[in-house]
Amino acid sequence: MPPKIQIRLAADRVNYTIAVNQRVPKIYTPGQIITKQNEFMRGHGTYEEEGDLKASVAGVKEEINKLISIRPLKCRYNGETGDVVIGRITEVQQKRWKVDTNSRLDSVLLLSSVNLPGGELRRRSAEDEHMMRKYLQEGDLISAEVQNVFADGSLSLHTRSLKYGKLSQGVLVKVFPTLIKRSKTRFHNLPIGASIILGNNGYIWISPTINVEEPSVGGFMQNLDEVISKPERETIARLRNCIQALAQCKMMLYDTSILYAYEESLKYDVKELLVPEAIVDLGILTQERISMLMNS
Template identity: 65%
Template structure:
C-alpha cells in the first residue's frame, strides 16, 4: 500500500501572509490597516461646531459635505435669513434659497441633531455662523481637533481660525469691524493684502506640521507653532527637519504651560 508522506517545513507567521501584490490578508491589533485619511470619517455630536461645503440645494434644505459618511442637512427653518431675521419662512424664501447659499459655498454651523443612520442636522441660528468669505480651508483628521468651549479664535498674529470638530479648519483674516457683522450670508470678498496672505499661509503650514506629528490642534498649540516657525520661510515649514524642530519647540512650550 502506497503512503503519501510530506517533509516538515517552517510555517510563516500569520502577519507575514501576503498576496501577489504584497497586501496582507490578516491583521492583528496594532497593525496599520490603512493610512488613507478618507477612511477616518467624522461622527457628529450635538453641539459640535463644523465647517462644511454646500453640495446640493433641495426643497427647503441644503445638503452639506462635513467629512462624514453621509451628507449633513441644513434646513431652511434652521437658519437666520440675511440680517439675522427670525421669522416664519415664506414661499418667497424657498424660491430664493440659491441666492442665500448655493453649491460650493462654505459655511460654519452647529450640529443640532444626529439621526439614527449617523447623518446630522445643522443650524446657523447664531450670528457667528453662516457663509464664509475669503480664506483657506485645511482638512485634518477630526481626532486631532481638541474639544473646547469655543472653536472660533482670533489669533494675535492677525488671522482667525474656525476649528471644526469635523476636521475642516477655516483660516481667514481677522475682521476689524465685528460690531457690524450680521452673520448669515454677507461674505467679505474684498481682496486680501499680501501680509494677511502670508500669515494665513504660515498658519496653514503650521497646522499641517502639527498634524504630521500628531499634536492636538487648539488655539494655543497653533499659536506656539506659528511663533516657532517665524525664523523659517513659509515654504520651508513643511520640510521634515524643520517640522521636527518647530514641533519639538511647540511641545516643550505646551509642557511648560501645563506645569
C-alpha cells in the same frame, strides 16, 4: 534664476511621530489582545473573543476607570449635538441644503434652520424657497452647529446664531478629526492678525481677523470685494503650514499649540515650512513649549 527643486530619496523620509514624541503610545491593530475581558468593560473599538478583550480598529488605548476603548487614529467624523463644524454645500434641495461635513453621510441644513437676511423672524414662504440658491449655493463654505444626530448617523445643522453662516475669504485646512482638541471655544481671534475656526469635524478655517461688531446680513454676508493685504496673506499661509506640520507630527490642534507653532516658525520662510526637517523641528519646539506650560 530658476527655482530650486528638492528631490528626496525614500531613505531620507522622516518619521514625524517618533521624532516629536519620544513617549509614543502603543498602537493596537485589529485583532490584537488588549487585556482579559473579566477585568475590564468593553468600550468603543473593542470586542470580546475567547475571554479576551481585543481591538477592532487601529488606534491607541483610552482607559477610564474600568472602561477600555480604542480611539482610532484615522476615521470619519462622528457628530455630536452642539459640535461646531465647517462644511461645503453639495446640493440644493427642496427646503434644505446638503452639506459635506467629512462624515459618512451628507449633513442636512434646513431652510427653517438659518437666519433670514436682515435677521427677521417669520415663517419661510415659497419665495424664500425660490431664493435658496441666492443664499447658499453649491461650493459655498459655511460654519454651523450640529442640532441633531439622526439614527443613521447623518447630522442636522443650524446657523441661527450670527457667528455662523457663509465663510468669506480665507483658507480651508483638512486634518483628521481625532487631532482637534475638544474645547468650549471654537472661534479664535489670534493676536498675530488672523482668525481661525476649529471645526470638530477636522476642517479648520483660517481668515483675516473677524470684526465681531461688523453687522452681518443673516449670516450670508461676504467680503469678496475687500482686498487682503500681503502681510495678512503671508500670516494666513504661515498658519496653514504650521497646522499641517503639527498634523503630520500627530499633535493635538488647539489655539495654544497653533500659536506656539507660529511663533517658533518665524525663523523659517513660509515655503521652508514644507521641508520635512523644518516640520520635525517645528514639532519638537512646539512640544517642548507645551510641556513647559503643563509642568509650570
